[in-house]
Amino acid sequence: MAKFDSAIAGVGFTEYSLDSGRSILALAVEACQKAMADAGLQPKDVDGILEFSLGDSVPTESVAAGLGLPEVNYAADWFCGGFAPSALIATASMAVASGMSKGVLIYRAMNGRSGFRLGGAGGGDAFRPRSGAQYRVPYGWLTFGQNMALWCRRHMEKYGTKQEHLAAIAISQRESALLNERAIQRKPLTLQDYMASRVIAEPFHLFDMSLETDGACALLVTSSSRARNCRKKPVYVKSAGHFGKATVADPMWADAFLWPDLTENYTKFLAPRLYEEAGLKPEDVDVAEIYDCFTYTVLMALEGLGFCQKGEGGPFAASGATGLKGKKPVNTNGGMLSEAYIHGMNTVAEAVMQLRGECGKRQVPNAEVAFVTSGATTIGSACILTV
Amino acid sequence: MERYIVHPEADQDSTPYWQSLLQHQAKLQKCGKCSRFRFPPAPSCYYCGSLGGSWEPISGKGVIYTWSVIHHPVDKRLSGEVPFTVAMVDLEEGPRVVGRLVNADKAKLKAGMPVKARYEDMDKELTLLYFEPA
Numbered sequence: 001m002a003k004f005d006s007a008i009a010g011v012g013f014t015e016y017s018l019d020s021g022r023s024i025l026a027l028a029v030e031a032c033q034k035a036m037a038d039a040g041l042q043p044k045d046v047d048g049i050l051e052f053s054l055g056d057s058v059p060t061e062s063v064a065a066g067l068g069l070p071e072v073n074y075a076a077d078w079f080c081g082g083f084a085p086s087a088l089i090a091t092a093s094m095a096v097a098s099g100m101s102k103g104v105l106i107y108r109a110m111n112g113r114s115g116f117r118l119g120g121a122g123g124g125d126a127f128r129p130r131s132g133a134q135y136r137v138p139y140g141w142l143t144f145g146q147n148m149a150l151w152c153r154r155h156m157e158k159y160g161t162k163q164e165h166l167a168a169i170a171i172s173q174r175e176s177a178l179l180n181e182r183a184i185q186r187k188p189l190t191l192q193d194y195m196a197s198r199v200i201a202e203p204f205h206l207f208d209m210s211l212e213t214d215g216a217c218a219l220l221v222t223s224s225s226r227a228r229n230c231r232k233k234p235v236y237v238k239s240a241g242h243f244g245k246a247t248v249a250d251p252m253w254a255d256a257f258l259w260p261d262l263t264e265n266y267t268k269f270l271a272p273r274l275y276e277e278a279g280l281k282p283e284d285v286d287v288a289e290i291y292d293c294f295t296y297t298v299l300m301a302l303e304g305l306g307f308c309q310k311g312e313g314g315p316f317a318a319s320g321a322t323g324l325k326g327k328k329p330v331n332t333n334g335g336m337l338s339e340a341y342i343h344g345m346n347t348v349a350e351a352v353m354q355l356r357g358e359c360g361k362r363q364v365p366n367a368e369v370a371f372v373t374s375g376a377t378t379i380g381s382a383c384i385l386t387v
Numbered sequence: 388m389e390r391y392i393v394h395p396e397a398d399q400d401s402t403p404y405w406q407s408l409l410q411h412q413a414k415l416q417k418c419g420k421c422s423r424f425r426f427p428p429a430p431s432c433y434y435c436g437s438l439g440g441s442w443e444p445i446s447g448k449g450v451i452y453t454w455s456v457i458h459h460p461v462d463k464r465l466s467g468e469v470p471f472t473v474a475m476v477d478l479e480e481g482p483r484v485v486g487r488l489v490n491a492d493k494a495k496l497k498a499g500m501p502v503k504a505r506y507e508d509m510d511k512e513l514t515l516l517y518f519e520p521a
Contacts, residue, residue, distance in 0.1 A: 120461065134395035135427055138515055139487050141473045142461045150475060154453040157498035202456040248427050256475075257427055257483055262453060 001277055002241060006093035007227035007234035008385065009103070010039030010220035011349040016184055016340035019114040020214035025058045028109035029066040031216035036067075039220045040231030041103060043067055046220070048074035048095050048104030052084035052343070056116035057109050067105075074101040081253060082291055082344040083242070083266075083375030084108075085219075086383040089348070090240035092221035102222065108345040109216035117212055119143055132250030132257070144253050145209050145294065148376065149201040152296035154262040156203060158311070161299070163203060165314025167194040169295040170207040170337055172323045177334025179324075179362035184211055185338040208295040210336035217345035219352070233387055235352045238369075239277035240383035243270035247378045259378045263311070265297070266380035267304025267373055274371075275306075278384040282306035285384075286367040288328060289351040291344045292335040297376045298322075302330070305371055329364045344374045348383075355387045391464040392509045401428045403442050408514040411506040413447060415482060416440040426482035447504030448521060449478040456493055476502055476518055486516040 012034025014020070014027050028051075036046060046069055049060040060075045074095045078084050085106070092104035112118060120143070129137035141147070155161045170189060177183035189207060197206040227234035243266045248255050256262055275281060282305060290301045299313035307328050308316035316322070322330035333339040333350040340346055351370035353359050373382045397405045404427075407414035415424045420437035424445070431438045454474040460466045474488040488502070501521040508514050 128396060129393055130396035130398070132427060134397065134401060136473075136485050138393045138395050138509075138513070139473055139485060140391060140457065140460075140462070140465050140468065140471060141485065146455055146457060146461075146473065149455040149457075150453045150473070153455060154498065157453065198459070200457075200459040202458070248429070258433055 002239065003277070004093045004097070004237045004240060005224050006096050006221055006237045007224050008089070008219050008237065008352050009222050009227040009230040009232065009234060010035040010037070010041065011218070011352050012036070012038055013182070013217040013342070013346065013349060014215045016182055016213050016215040016342070018184070018214060020111055024109050024111055024115070025062055025066060027214070027216035028058050028063045028107050031109065031218035032063060032067055032105050032107055035105060035218040035220040038232060041220065043069050046103040046105055047071045048092060048101030050076050050078070050088050050092060050104060050106045052078040052080050052088065052108060053110065054079065054081060054118060056112070056118070063107065074104060081375070082293060083380045085344045085348050085381070086240055086372055086374040087242040087381035089219065089221060089237060089383050090242065090381065093237050093240060096221060096223045103226065104221045105218055106221065107216055107218040108343045110343070111214045112341060113212040113214050115214070119145060119209070119212060132248040132255040145204060146201045147253060147256070148294040148296055149204045151256065151262040151377065152203055152294070155296065155299065158263050159314070161314040163195070164191065165299070165318050166203065166208055166295040167191050168318040169298050169322070170194060172317065172320070173292070173331045173335045174338045176324055176332050176362050177338035179360070180333050180339055183334045183339040184213065185334065204294065207337070210293045210341045211338070213340040213342060215340055215342055217342040217349050219345070219348060233356050235355045235385050235387055238280070238384045238386050239274040240381070241270060241274055242381040244379035253377070256378060263300070265300045265304060265377050266375060267301045267382065270380060270382050271305045274382055274384050280369060280384060284369050285328065285371045286369050287332055287351065287354045287364045288330045288371045289332070289347045290330055290335070291347055291373045291375055291380070292331055292337050293376050295337065298330065301373050305373070324362055324364065332359065332362050332364060347374070348372050351385050355385060389464050391462060391468060392513065394513050400430055404428045407442070408506060408516055409512070411514065413445050413504060413516060414442040415445050415480065417443045424480040424482050426484050445478060445480050449476040449502055451488070451496065451498055451500045451502055452477045452483055453498060454488055454496055474518060484516065486518045488518050490519040
C-alpha cells in the first residue's frame with residue numbers, strides 16, 4: 001500500500017486564451033514562477049521539475065534555466081497525454097519522500113489553439129498511421145474525439161444513456177464556468193443550444209468536446225513538513241496512483257482493441273485502491289475534479305469513482321447531482337469543456353484552490369476532500385487531496 | 388477532389404494482415420499454444436505471451452460492438468465522404484477489429500447486429516476492411 005507524505009504547496013497559471021501571442025517557454029516560466037510565488041518559495045527551494053507533452057511543449061531543462069533554478073536534482077519529460085498530471089504528482093511525491101528533491105515543479109504548457117492542435121489531423125509524427133494508428137487512420141478515424149464517440153455509443157447501447165445525459169454534463173459545467181473569471185466559455189448554455197449545435201462524430205455534438213487552449217498551468221509539490229512552512233495552506237496528497245492495462249501503442253492515445261468493455265475506464269480499477277490508501281469512501285468526497293476531454297469521460301468516472309451505480313452515470317448527471325449545489329460537485333471551474341484545456345493540469349489546480357477555499361462565487365462550502373482524475377480511457381491516474 | 392487514401396505504415400508484424408486484405412481473404416494470427424486469435428497483429432499472444440503463431444483465414448463474420456457516424460471530416464480530403472460510419476466489430480473468431488460500415492440504415496444500427504466483411508480496394512496496394520449487414 002502506497003503511503004504519501006507530500007503536499008501541493010503552490011499552483012500557478014497563465015491567462016487561458018485562444019491565441020497567446022507568446023512562446024510556450026514564456027507561458028511555462030510564468031506558470032512555474034506563479035506556483036513558486038503562491039507557495040512563497042524561491043528558486044533555491046526547488047530542485048525538481050517535471051512536464052508532459054505530445055511533442056508540443058518545451059523541455060524541463062529550458063524551463064529550469066528560465067526559472068534560474070540553481071540545481072536540478074530530479075527532472076523528467078514524459079511523452080504522453082492526459083493520464084500524466086496525477087501520476088506526476090505521485091512521482092514528485094516519491095522524489096520528495098526519498099530525499100532526492102526538496103521541491104518539484106510540474107507544468108503543462110502549450111499553444112494548443114494557435115499552435116499544435118491535438119484534436120486536429122495536422123502533420124507531425126503524432127498523426128502518422130503507424131503502430132496502433134495504422135488500423136484506424138486509413139478508415140478516416142483520425143481524432144481522439146472520434147475514439148471517445150465510439151466508447152460513448154457503447155454505453156448508450158448497453159445502458160440506455162441518452163443525448164440529454166451528455167448535455168447535462170456540458171450544461172452543469174458551463175454553469176460553474178459562468179462564475180469563473182478565467183473560463184474561456186462564459187456564455188450560458190441551454191439544452192436547446194446543445195441540441196442545435198453541430199454534430200461532430202455521433203453521438204458527440206460540439207459541446208461534448210473540450211476546448212483548445214493556449215496557456216500553462218503548474219503545481220509545486222513538496223514534503224508535508226516543508227509545505228506547512230509555506231505561504232498557503234498545504235493541500236495533502238492522501239493517495240495517488242496510476243492504472244493501466246495492456247493496450248497496443250498508438251502514437252496519440254491508448255487504443256481500445258484489447259480493453260473489453262468501453263462502458264468503463266481506468267477509474268473503476270484505480271479508485272478503490274486510492275480510497276483504501278486514503279482511508280476514505282466515495283461519500284467523503286466533497287468535490288470531484290474529473291478529467292473531461294469529453295462529456296462521456298466524466299460519465300464513466302462518476303460510475304468509476306463510486307458516486308453512482310454502474311450504468312447510472314447519465315441519470316445521475318441529469319439529476320443535478322454534479323452541479324455546484326448538488327450532492328457531488330464536479331468540475332467546479334467549468335472543466336476542460338468550459339474553462340480551458342490544459343491537458344488535466346487545470347483540473348488539479350481547481351481542486352487545490354477549492355480545498356484552500358479560494359474559489360469565490362463557485363466555492364463549495366467546507367470542501368476538505370477532493371478526488372482528481374487524469375486521463376480518459378484505458379490508462380489513467382488519479383489522486384485524493386485533502387486539507 | 389482528391390480521394391482520401393492513406394496507406395498504413397505497415398511493419399514486420401502487420402504486413403501479413405494488410406497483404407491478406409489485398410487478397411480479399413482476411414487473415415489473423417492464431418496462437419500456437421492457447422489457440423486464441425489476436426488483433427492487432429503482434430509478435431506474441433496477448434493472452435498467454437506465447438511467441439509466434441500462424442496466420443489463419445477468418446470468416447469475416449461478426450457483430451457490431453460500437454460505431455460512430457462521423458460528420459466533421461477533420462481531413463479535408465474526407466469532405467466528400469461525410470457522413471461515414473466507423474465501426475468496431477467483434478469477429479466470431481474473437482478479436483475486435485475496425486472497419487467502415489456501409490450499406491446500412493444508420494437509424495437501425497444496434498450493438499450486436501450481425502455484419503459481414505467486404506473488401507474495398509483503394510488502389511493497387513491497399514484494400515480496406517469494410518462491413519455491411521449480414
